[in-house]
Amino acid sequence: MIHTVKQFGRMLKISAILSRYQLDEFLEATHLYRPMRLLRTVTPWSRQDVSDKPRGERLRLALNEMGPIYVKFGQIISTRRDLVAPDIADELALLQDQVPPFPGAQAREIVESALGKPVSELFRSFDSEPLASASIAQVHTAILPDESEVVVKVVRPGIRKLIRRDIDLLMSIAQLAEKYWQTGSRVKPTEFVREFETFIFDELDMTREASNASALRANFEGSTDLYIPEIYWPYCKEQVLVMERVYGIPISDVQALKDAGVNMERLAKMGIRVFYTQVFRDNLFHADMHPGNILVDVSDPENASYIALDFGIVASLTPLDLYYISENFQALFNRDYFRVAQLHIDAGWVPHDTRVDELEASVRAVGEPSFSRPLNEISFGNLMLKLFQVAYRFKLDIQPQLIMLQKTLLNIEGLGRELFPELDVLAASKPELERIVREKHGIDQAAKDLRERLPGWLSKAPDMPGLLHDYLKLATEGKLVSKVDPRDLEQYRQEERQSSRRLMRTICGSALFFSGAVLLGFEVGPWQLFDLSAAGLLSTVTGAWLMLRANRS
Known part of the structure; x- marks a missing residue:
């Protein structure tokens, strides 16, 4: 220890x-x-x-x-x-990550060591006085040889060794607390430390932050809602990041935004739209959206837009979690607590043997008081937190990504109400999520998925009859044997039923898909063209839909 x-x-x-x-x-x-x-x-x-x-x-x-x-x-x-x-x-939450800056001369040395050239060759000018300083890195302004204004983020010297020392100590403390603290086994402080270790060492790598920024910039290319500064990749190394310098009003300076003539209601609702777009359209969201990391571009006050800074923390969800989160949100928007409870069980967020009616009652107990509040006080971030607490009572361990999602949503809602106190989060959120889900799961997206997966399916098609024959033969001969713990028998039966349904969808879908493809390929006379083509098209589409559904489930 x-x-x-x-x-x-x-x-x-x-x-x-x-x-x-x-x-x-x-x-x-x-x-x-x-x-x-x-x-x-x-x-x-x-x-x-x-x-x-x-x-x-x-x-x-x-x-x-x-x-x-x-x-x-x-x-x-x-x-x-x-x-x-x-x-x-x-x-x-009031803690501020502010430390005294390290000398500018030392920052220049780190830049030169990382990039392999003197600062005078790399930049037309480099300000040795830092613009900002934090525990991990500090920021200097500079101008590139092509006159581009940039900021240079430099990792603090010796910080990795200090972090390693303190992480080891924190882990020792956490292990002792978990062993001797009355609630240590429930709170699991060692998990806190492991999460923190992953998070802080990720922040030390400037190339990771540059990658995060580039990915977000690509997702919002041409957007009028959110601007992500450009990354100058030739100048980025593990200890140095060079990014476009941007100008705007800090989002926390509400009076300055009002004085600039910004439409505050529009800006607040746009923040909600940006959040839902990042999470549910792109599955990549900025997870550190506190006021210090957001500026507002007021060059056109009526069409003001957000500028994001500091991309050390971004997150994404697994496809399955993303699906269940979107379904949960839609069920909550409609106050369908039974569906919320069923989704929690289906997603594996609570034990499979949880009674739906008991979970529904717990969800209703946190949902109804929230929805009974005035519209401008409803917070889905807080509601999500209460659902986590409900799930925790049912023995769920919350994933860090879901925690970051909840924190980000809470921040966005808080910022929105700072800008426009009458913001109705429900009215702003529901149409945005429904629009994104329609776009993501509509017929155009289904056709795109089909086009992407079709070559893979076709390549496997010749093997399917043989594999199916072997499987059925083993089943007929009674050679499909599995060992199941009696305690897990009900879960096994449930999974077996789901597997059987998936298998039947796949078999029927494959048969329809390939028979339809054959029908579409027949050379027939004009008197038969419509019937066979229509039948072939219907079989192909139905088969593809069944296979997609089997794959998603």
């Missing part, structure tokens, strides 16, 4: 900070911290007079004192409102 003297010393220092802010419940979560009781007794002057401050604020102040890595860890914890008490989550 505690591997080195240095790590032990660092842990004692953290213990002292927690003690100073009277965070006794955190100190006593592990047996290792119990010696701190003696220190508190013999050094009472070391404890700050913070008795009038709530525990969430005391924890925020302590994390600030521990350093920037702990600040970022606190920010991540604040997003896990399905597990963390609301008072703590609210306070930790």
Whole structure:
């Protein structure tokens, strides 16, 4: 657990900070911290007079004192409102990732080392004074030889080693807490640390951030809703990112936006549209949409648009989760709680043996109070959080991507109501999701899917009769044997029924598809052309639909 003297010393220092802010419940979560009781007794002057401050604020102040890595860890914890008490989550959300800048000369050295040329050759000018500074990197402005204005993001020197040290220490603390803390096995602090480790090491790689930005830019090419700055790939390495410099009004400066003549209602609704487009059309969304990462282009105030910054955190969902999320949202829009419950079971988000009526009652208990509020107070981000809490009671472990989706939706709704307090999120969301689902699952998309999959199906067609014959032969001879735990028998039966339905759809679909293709290929006289062609077309389309449905299920 505690591997080195240095790590032990660092842990004692953290213990002292927690003690100073009277965070006794955190100190006593592990047996290792119990010696701190003696220190508190013999050094009472070391404890700050913070008795009038709530525990969430005391924890925020302590994390600030521990350093920037702990600040970022606190920010991540604040997003896990399905597990963390609301008072703590609210306070930790106020943590600011701000640290003193490192010298500009050092930034120039890192750029030159990464790109292999002197800064004077790479840029027409390079401002050694940083524009912004954070725990992972800092940003400098520059001008390229072709006069393009850019920003240069440079990873902080030595940060990887510091992060590794603190991650190892956090994991040691989490393991102790999981072992000795009364609720440790439920909250699973080691999972927090693993999520954080993945997230923060991804942020250290500037080429990953550049890839994220490029992908989002391609998705919104030509959009009048959202602009993504251009990435200058020849200047991007693991420690350096060079991106187009953009100008706009920070979205948090509501008065400046009003003074510029921006249509605030339109801007707020557009934010909802951008969110649903990123998630449900593209399945790639900016997962760090806090006010500091959004500008507004007001060059045309009546048609103002968003500008996104900082692409270190983007997320996507599995195709199955994306499907079930969209179906859940549509069911919630219609207050169809039975369907929400059934979808949770079908998706595997709750145990398969969960009673639908019990889950429906729990979903209704969180849904109806939300929908009974005034329209401008309904929040699907909060409703999604409450559904996570319901699912958690039914023994579900929430995936990090779904947490990021909920956090992003909550941020977008909050920003929208900052811009336009009367924003009706339901009225703005429902048509956007329905439009995207129609486009994604309509006849044009089905035809596109068919065109893409047809060559693969045709290549496998010659093998299908033999495979089907072998399968049926084994079944007839009773040689299809599987070992099933009696406890899993009902789940096995359910999956077997689903597999049988998929198999029948595939067989019938294949037969119809290929017989239709044969009919369409017949050379017939004019008196037979209509009947055979129509039959062939109908068989082909029906067969393709059955195979697509079998594949999706």
